[in-house]
Amino acid sequence: MNRILLGLLGFVLLVAGGSAIAVHLGRVPQMDRNAELLPGTALPPAWVLWVVAAAAVVVALVCLRWLVAQIPRRKVATWRWADEAGATRITTSTAAAPFAEEITAYPGVRKVEAVLTGPHTAPRLALVVRAHGDADLRGIRRRIDDEGLPRLREALGTADLQATVEFRMTASKADARAH
Template sequence: MNRFSLGLLGFVLLVAGGAAVAVHLGRVPQVDRNAPVLPGTALPPAWVLWVVAAAAVVIALLCLRWLAAQIPRRKVASWRWADEAGTTRITTATAAAPFAEEVTTYPGVRKVEAALTGPHTAPRLALVVRAHGDADLRGIRRRIDDEGLPRLREALGTPDLHATVEFRMSASKAVARTH
């Protein structure tokens, strides 16, 4: 709903802007391009113009900030361990991939996105689990906590790995479509 509303608002603004440009260029014969938009010809006080300009700049900066937040940040980080045998380097995506594949095999799970962040001494795991609508979310979470995470902690040598899990539901796989 949020994306639809934003898309609809953007479309309406785009059409309104296009109509204003068309009228300004004289492409709409029913409208006099020299006619005032609002009645009256007196300009508002100068402070009103400054306030409107400042508000427009603030709104534009907030919109740019929101737009930048929509860009996914998939920074590939790598962890490095050094010991007497040598140096080991692994990307966080490579370390999280087998765990995500394992969780994908749990009943009711469609897809899993796993991201390891932070240094290897204090990592954090963020999971997005896409599950079927009839999936047992408690059971999935229990298996993640009891089976998957202990193996990942052992493999990475990080007993204090903290994980957050976000579930996203889809239509049940058992629901039949009717035509």
């Protein structure tokens, strides 16, 4: 919803700005480009207009940067280990999939998205756990910390796995059946 409203606001502002430029360039025959917007007012000094334009460009660039940051990125990396016996390669999505399946089997959990990032020597794990509304979030988090993460650390061969967990609530099982 947030992105839709931001996109709609951006579109409205883009249309308004384009309309103002079209009137200024004389492309709209019904509008006099030399007419005052508010009768009886004088134009501000030219430097004020330049400052306002520069500030608008800066705000637009900051907003555009923020909007681009909202686009989810799913970069799949390949980790490589080499030793005397040869080399092992594994994608981060392959490494995270069994862990996500394990967490999904916990009571109250509906779906889990797990993303491993960073190098295999210092990986980071981002979890999005979609749980039912009546789920025990503390219990789920405790099981992740006490059971799931130690097994994943052992499987990856690193004790430095940093993990963040985000919970998203959905309707409880009973509410979902009633609808």
